[in-house]
Amino acid sequence: MHTxxxxxxxxxxxxxxxxxxxxxxxxxxDADILGHRTYEPGTGTFAAVVAAFGDDxxxxxxxxxxxxxxxxxxxxxxxxxxxTDIVWPGIRALASEELxxxxxxGTRIAVLEAAVxxxxxxxxxxxxxxxxxxxxxxxxxxxxxxxxxxxxxxxARIDSQLSNEERIAVADVVIENNGTREELADSIRGxxxxxxxxxxxxxxxxx
Numbered sequence: 001m002h003t004x005x006x007x008x009x010x011x012x013x014x015x016x017x018x019x020x021x022x023x024x025x026x027x028x029x030d031a032d033i034l035g036h037r038t039y040e041p042g043t044g045t046f047a048a049v050v051a052a053f054g055d056d057x058x059x060x061x062x063x064x065x066x067x068x069x070x071x072x073x074x075x076x077x078x079x080x081x082x083x084t085d086i087v088w089p090g091i092r093a094l095a096s097e098e099l100x101x102x103x104x105x106g107t108r109i110a111v112l113e114a115a116v117x118x119x120x121x122x123x124x125x126x127x128x129x130x131x132x133x134x135x136x137x138x139x140x141x142x143x144x145x146x147x148x149x150x151x152x153x154x155x156a157r158i159d160s161q162l163s164n165e166e167r168i169a170v171a172d173v174v175i176e177n178n179g180t181r182e183e184l185a186d187s188i189r190g191x192x193x194x195x196x197x198x199x200x201x202x203x204x205x206x207x
Contacts, residue, residue, distance in 0.1 A: 001107050001109070002109050002127050003099060003111070003112060004109070004129075004195075006028075007113075007114055007130070007132075007167065008132030008133060009115075009133070009164070010143055011139045012139065013134065013184055014113060016177075016185075018111065020192065021111050021192075024192065026109050027110050028111045028113055029099065029111065031091055031095060031115070031117075032113075032115070034094040038090035038091055038094065039063070039066075040063075045086060049064060049069070049083065049086055052082060052086060053069060069083070092120070095114075095125065108201045109195070109201055112126055117129070118166070118167065129171050129173070130173040131167040132176075133164045133175070133176050134164075134178055136158055139154075141154075173195075
Protein backbone atom coordinates (compact mmCIF):
# COMPACT_ATOMS: atom_id res chain seq x y z
CA MET A 1 0.00 0.00 0.00
CA HIS A 2 1.22 3.49 -0.86
CA THR A 3 0.51 6.00 1.91
CA UNK A 4 0.47 9.74 1.42
CA UNK A 5 1.04 12.06 4.35
CA UNK A 6 -0.94 15.25 3.75
CA UNK A 7 -0.07 18.30 5.79
CA UNK A 8 -0.13 22.07 5.60
CA UNK A 9 -0.95 25.15 7.60
CA UNK A 10 -4.31 26.52 8.66
CA UNK A 11 -6.53 27.55 5.72
CA UNK A 12 -4.06 26.16 3.19
CA UNK A 13 -6.52 23.89 1.41
CA UNK A 14 -6.01 20.48 3.03
CA UNK A 15 -9.74 19.81 3.23
CA UNK A 16 -10.12 20.44 -0.50
CA UNK A 17 -7.38 17.91 -1.22
CA UNK A 18 -8.90 15.29 1.06
CA UNK A 19 -12.31 15.84 -0.54
CA UNK A 20 -10.73 15.13 -3.92
CA UNK A 21 -9.07 11.96 -2.64
CA UNK A 22 -12.34 10.67 -1.25
CA UNK A 23 -14.03 11.31 -4.59
CA UNK A 24 -11.40 9.05 -6.16
CA UNK A 25 -12.22 6.27 -3.70
CA UNK A 26 -9.08 6.84 -1.63
CA UNK A 27 -9.57 6.42 2.14
CA UNK A 28 -8.43 9.36 4.27
CA UNK A 29 -7.40 8.97 7.91
CA ASP A 30 -8.00 12.29 9.67
CA ALA A 31 -5.59 12.81 12.58
CA ASP A 32 -7.90 15.46 14.07
CA ILE A 33 -10.69 12.90 14.40
CA LEU A 34 -8.27 10.42 15.95
CA GLY A 35 -7.17 13.16 18.32
CA HIS A 36 -10.71 13.51 19.60
CA ARG A 37 -10.87 9.74 20.10
CA THR A 38 -7.77 9.82 22.28
CA TYR A 39 -9.62 12.08 24.73
CA GLU A 40 -12.51 9.66 25.20
CA PRO A 41 -13.11 8.50 28.78
CA GLY A 42 -11.63 5.11 29.51
CA THR A 43 -8.63 5.49 27.23
CA GLY A 44 -5.07 5.56 28.45
CA THR A 45 -4.59 9.00 26.95
CA PHE A 46 -7.60 10.36 28.84
CA ALA A 47 -6.18 9.09 32.12
CA ALA A 48 -2.71 10.43 31.36
CA VAL A 49 -4.01 13.90 30.44
CA VAL A 50 -6.11 14.15 33.59
CA ALA A 51 -3.19 12.95 35.72
CA ALA A 52 -0.89 15.53 34.13
CA PHE A 53 -3.21 18.54 34.13
CA GLY A 54 -5.68 18.00 36.96
CA ASP A 55 -9.10 16.58 37.80
CA ASP A 56 -10.69 19.96 37.07
CA UNK A 57 -10.40 19.05 33.38
CA UNK A 58 -13.22 16.55 33.72
CA UNK A 59 -16.63 18.01 32.94
CA UNK A 60 -19.90 16.92 34.52
CA UNK A 61 -20.53 14.46 31.70
CA UNK A 62 -17.19 12.76 32.37
CA UNK A 63 -15.40 14.07 29.29
CA UNK A 64 -12.40 16.37 29.16
CA UNK A 65 -13.41 20.02 28.94
CA UNK A 66 -11.28 21.14 26.03
CA UNK A 67 -11.68 24.82 26.94
CA UNK A 68 -10.31 24.23 30.44
CA UNK A 69 -7.44 22.23 28.97
CA UNK A 70 -6.78 24.95 26.41
CA UNK A 71 -6.54 27.52 29.17
CA UNK A 72 -3.81 25.45 30.80
CA UNK A 73 -1.65 25.08 27.69
CA UNK A 74 -2.37 28.02 25.36
CA UNK A 75 0.60 30.36 25.14
CA UNK A 76 2.66 28.07 27.39
CA UNK A 77 5.12 26.12 25.22
CA UNK A 78 6.31 23.82 28.01
CA UNK A 79 2.76 22.83 28.92
CA UNK A 80 1.81 22.36 25.28
CA UNK A 81 4.78 20.05 24.80
CA UNK A 82 3.73 18.14 27.89
CA UNK A 83 0.29 17.66 26.34
CA THR A 84 1.49 16.66 22.88
CA ASP A 85 3.96 14.19 24.40
CA ILE A 86 0.88 12.41 25.75
CA VAL A 87 -1.58 12.84 22.90
CA TRP A 88 0.56 12.42 19.78
CA PRO A 89 1.63 8.83 20.57
CA GLY A 90 -2.03 7.96 21.11
CA ILE A 91 -2.97 9.41 17.71
CA ARG A 92 -0.06 7.61 16.06
CA ALA A 93 -1.17 4.28 17.50
CA LEU A 94 -4.73 4.74 16.20
CA ALA A 95 -3.49 5.84 12.77
CA SER A 96 -1.13 2.86 12.54
CA GLU A 97 -3.99 0.51 13.37
CA GLU A 98 -6.24 2.01 10.68
CA LEU A 99 -3.46 1.93 8.08
CA UNK A 100 -2.79 -1.72 8.86
CA UNK A 101 -6.47 -2.56 8.44
CA UNK A 102 -6.56 -0.79 5.07
CA UNK A 103 -3.48 -2.65 3.88
CA UNK A 104 -4.92 -6.01 4.90
CA UNK A 105 -8.09 -5.10 2.99
CA GLY A 106 -6.03 -4.65 -0.18
CA THR A 107 -6.08 -0.87 -0.38
CA ARG A 108 -3.62 0.47 -2.94
CA ILE A 109 -3.45 4.14 -1.88
CA ALA A 110 -4.33 5.72 1.47
CA VAL A 111 -3.93 9.19 2.93
CA LEU A 112 -3.00 10.26 6.44
CA GLU A 113 -4.06 13.88 6.88
CA ALA A 114 -2.29 15.51 9.81
CA ALA A 115 -1.59 19.19 10.36
CA VAL A 116 1.14 18.16 12.81
CA UNK A 117 2.63 15.39 10.66
CA UNK A 118 6.10 16.97 10.70
CA UNK A 119 6.00 18.34 14.23
CA UNK A 120 5.00 14.92 15.56
CA UNK A 121 7.68 13.11 13.56
CA UNK A 122 5.28 10.86 11.65
CA UNK A 123 7.17 11.01 8.36
CA UNK A 124 8.15 7.35 8.79
CA UNK A 125 4.48 6.34 8.63
CA UNK A 126 4.07 7.48 5.02
CA UNK A 127 5.68 6.88 1.64
CA UNK A 128 5.54 10.47 0.46
CA UNK A 129 4.56 13.86 1.86
CA UNK A 130 2.14 16.26 0.21
CA UNK A 131 2.12 19.83 1.47
CA UNK A 132 -0.53 22.46 0.80
CA UNK A 133 0.67 26.05 1.02
CA UNK A 134 -0.88 29.49 0.97
CA UNK A 135 0.84 32.84 1.33
CA UNK A 136 0.61 34.28 4.83
CA UNK A 137 -1.67 37.20 3.96
CA UNK A 138 -4.07 34.88 2.16
CA UNK A 139 -4.11 32.47 5.10
CA UNK A 140 -4.82 35.32 7.53
CA UNK A 141 -7.73 36.58 5.41
CA UNK A 142 -9.25 33.10 5.03
CA UNK A 143 -8.84 32.25 8.70
CA UNK A 144 -10.31 35.55 9.85
CA UNK A 145 -13.35 35.05 7.61
CA UNK A 146 -13.81 31.36 8.44
CA UNK A 147 -13.33 31.55 12.20
CA UNK A 148 -14.51 35.08 12.84
CA UNK A 149 -11.12 36.20 14.17
CA UNK A 150 -9.65 39.67 13.94
CA UNK A 151 -6.53 40.05 11.83
CA UNK A 152 -4.12 40.10 14.79
CA UNK A 153 -5.54 36.88 16.26
CA UNK A 154 -5.54 35.16 12.87
CA UNK A 155 -1.93 36.19 12.18
CA ALA A 156 -0.85 34.98 15.62
CA ARG A 157 -2.25 31.54 14.84
CA ILE A 158 -0.54 31.47 11.45
CA ASP A 159 2.79 32.60 12.93
CA SER A 160 2.67 29.88 15.60
CA GLN A 161 2.93 27.16 12.93
CA LEU A 162 5.79 25.82 10.87
CA SER A 163 6.53 28.08 7.93
CA ASN A 164 5.76 27.15 4.35
CA GLU A 165 9.50 26.97 3.72
CA GLU A 166 10.00 24.43 6.48
CA ARG A 167 7.23 22.22 5.12
CA ILE A 168 8.31 22.55 1.49
CA ALA A 169 11.85 21.49 2.45
CA VAL A 170 10.62 17.96 3.22
CA ALA A 171 7.74 17.73 0.73
CA ASP A 172 7.56 15.35 -2.21
CA VAL A 173 4.57 17.19 -3.66
CA VAL A 174 3.67 20.85 -3.07
CA ILE A 175 0.20 22.16 -3.90
CA GLU A 176 0.06 25.95 -3.87
CA ASN A 177 -3.28 27.54 -3.04
CA ASN A 178 -2.79 31.21 -3.79
CA GLY A 179 -5.27 31.54 -6.62
CA THR A 180 -8.83 30.52 -7.42
CA ARG A 181 -10.59 27.30 -6.42
CA GLU A 182 -10.39 26.25 -10.07
CA GLU A 183 -6.62 26.71 -10.08
CA LEU A 184 -6.35 24.69 -6.87
CA ALA A 185 -8.49 21.94 -8.38
CA ASP A 186 -6.24 21.84 -11.44
CA SER A 187 -3.15 21.51 -9.22
CA ILE A 188 -4.72 18.66 -7.27
CA ARG A 189 -5.75 16.80 -10.42
CA GLY A 190 -2.25 17.19 -11.83
CA UNK A 191 -0.67 15.81 -8.66
CA UNK A 192 -3.16 12.93 -8.63
CA UNK A 193 -2.44 11.95 -12.23
CA UNK A 194 1.30 12.03 -11.53
CA UNK A 195 0.73 9.84 -8.47
CA UNK A 196 -1.22 7.29 -10.49
CA UNK A 197 1.58 7.17 -13.02
CA UNK A 198 4.18 6.64 -10.29
CA UNK A 199 2.21 3.93 -8.52
CA UNK A 200 0.49 2.31 -11.50
CA UNK A 201 -2.84 2.75 -9.75
CA UNK A 202 -6.19 3.33 -11.41
CA UNK A 203 -9.27 4.59 -9.58
CA UNK A 204 -9.90 2.44 -6.53
CA UNK A 205 -13.21 1.77 -4.88
CA UNK A 206 -13.24 0.97 -1.18
CA UNK A 207 -15.98 -1.19 0.23
